[in-house]
Amino acid sequence: MSEQLIQPSSRFLQTDDPKLDLLIRPGGHEKPLLFQESVNLGRPIIAREIEPWTDAGAHELLSDIMAAHEAGDITTIVRYKGKNPRRWLASIYPFAMDPRFVGLFFPDGTLLGWVSLTTSPYLPGKAVLGMVIRPPYRNAGLGTAALLHAKKYLRDIMKDKSITAIFFETQEQNARVLAIAKKMRVQNAGRRIDQVKGGIAMLAFSGDASMEA
Numbered sequence: 525m526s527e528q529l530i531q532p533s534s535r536f537l538q539t540d541d542p543k544l545d546l547l548i549r550p551g552g553h554e555k556p557l558l559f560q561e562s563v564n565l566g567r568p569i570i571a572r573e574i575e576p577w578t579d580a581g582a583h584e585l586l587s588d589i590m591a592a593h594e595a596g597d598i599t600t601i602v603r604y605k606g607k608n609p610r611r612w613l614a615s616i617y618p619f620a621m622d623p624r625f626v627g628l629f630f631p632d633g634t635l636l637g638w639v640s641l642t643t644s645p646y647l648p649g650k651a652v653l654g655m656v657i658r659p660p661y662r663n664a665g666l667g668t669a670a671l672l673h674a675k676k677y678l679r680d681i682m683k684d685k686s687i688t689a690i691f692f693e694t695q696e697q698n699a700r701v702l703a704i705a706k707k708m709r710v711q712n713a714g715r716r717i718d719q720v721k722g723g724i725a726m727l728a729f730s731g732d733a734s735m736e737a
């Protein structure tokens with residue numbers, strides 16, 4: 525694993541330096557998921573599963589997580605400073621959680637944000653969703669659209685028929701997530717107290733056993 529500082533990359537198209545490529549994971553969506561409706565960014569959005577376990581992939585995700593942490597939107601005990609990205613990412617998303625990531629892109633390969641889907645032995649039959657939309661692309665409906673498509677991601681990527689509900693966890697004071705939850709008439713599935721991070725609200729947004737998108 526590299527000890528060198530990794531320059532941020534915002535493209536998944538091939539670059540001259542293979543270490544900076546953000547790779548599309550083979551075997552994710554059978555077809556790329558393309559949507560434009562309800563997103564006010566002037567261009568279509570492509571959703572593709574991305575490979576997090578490369579230096580470049582882990583770096584992209586960690587950069588967004590650290591920025592959201594510094595902005596006070598999320599809390600993490602991770603202190604990533606550009607070294608050992610895969611090791612830091614695994615400390616947030618252990619392999620036992622079977623983490624999967626869906627990148628949201630412009631057709632030219634610009635990464636706009638991503639959705640994470642994980643499972644937990646403490647939540648049998650459920651997927652936990654996390655999400656970061658990069659600041660320049662916020663408040664344009666992308667986060668809401670990504671949530672609406674999440675069931676599709678789940679079916680395409682996790683391929684786990686035992687999963688019957690999706691939850692997302694958020695800090696209780698995360699006004700933007702709560703605004704989306706309200707808009708989508710999400711049910712509050714209760715509160716999980718995290719001894720390290722403090723109070724966390726846990727919101728359910730799909731209890732549909734069929735998981736039809």
Ligand SMILES: CC(C)(COP(=O)(O)OP(=O)(O)OC[C@H]1O[C@@H](n2cnc3c(N)ncnc32)[C@H](O)[C@@H]1OP(=O)(O)O)[C@@H](O)C(=O)NCCC(=O)NCCS
Nearest residue numbers: 592597655656657662663664665666667668694699700703
């Ligand atoms: C939460 C997040 C994913 C939303 O993405 P987004 O693409 O901006 O979402 P949308 O544009 O679909 O919706 C945002 C809503 O928040 C509202 N909003 C924005 N700032 C707000 C604020 N300070 N207070 C209350 N609501 C706010 C917007 O008005 C919008 O609601 P509306 O469509 O009813 O007007 C994005 O802000 C983000 O990445 N935040 C940092 C990381 C994070 O908090 N992740 C969630 C952890 S589960």
